[in-house]
Amino acid sequence: MANDTCIRLQADIEQIKSCREKLKANSKSFLQLGQVLALAGNEVRLKILFLLEEENELCPCDLSDILGMSIPAVSQHLRKLKDGNIIEARKEGQTIFYSLRNEHLKVLKPFFKIINQQNLATV
Amino acid sequence: MANDTCIRLQADIEQIKSCREKLKANSKSFLQLGQVLALAGNEVRLKILFLLEEENELCPCDLSDILGMSIPAVSQHLRKLKDGNIIEARKEGQTIFYSLRNEHLKVLKPFFKIINQQNLATV
């Protein structure tokens, strides 16, 4: 970053200082929330999360069928969600059922609400 | 996708069909919400959005100073947010003030709430 030649003449020094402090005080939140949003900010994964909310649990095979995409592709999305502690796995014979974890539901719930509201709005 | 050899024997055909219909009915929501979440799912942009909520409006120069990153880098994030209709610009002399648009506040508000709640929790 060499191009740092911009401290505005009219800049409010106090405001800038206060903003920096706010960022610092919430740095953990930005990191954590940012990671969750990055995961949800992919259309395929957003659909997976929505489906898990609706159906309680689903396996990679069914998700592949529902989403119309290959099983490895689905599996790799599931792994990311699992690594992010957003979903968890339950094994039953040779099929593995994925479901939402409670931990991040606080963040996700509003999304599902918005999706369902918009659906109502268009009917 | 050649590897489509997985329709589970125990698969619930009705469930799969129902899921496909839910996705179809909400396809516009998934696209729109996905785009907003993809934008918010970047730590720098999440911080920018939070700061705009807190301060009402900020210019690229101040944001660069607050975030500790180059002006072009900030400017490019702002452009993405503007292209996504999440923020808008107001010109005053040679400085440009960015602020949140109302349109997507419904999605963003819960994030700000979560950030502030977590901050309280750690104090």
Next chain:
DNA sequence: TTTGTATTTAAGTATTTGCTTAAATAAGTA
């Protein structure tokens, strides 16, 4: 114990992302 089913993992690849530096606009000021 061989065969089939469900899933993951690994390697390869095209695309996207987020920065960098340098140049271009645009608007004030000397």
Next chain:
DNA sequence: TACTTATTTAAGCAAATACTTAAATACAAA
């Protein structure tokens, strides 16, 4: 008019992303 100042734009590049195909793993049934 020339000279800052604030911002954007463009080009280049390293890293991340999201898929593909092929191989590996794990379990169940014949």
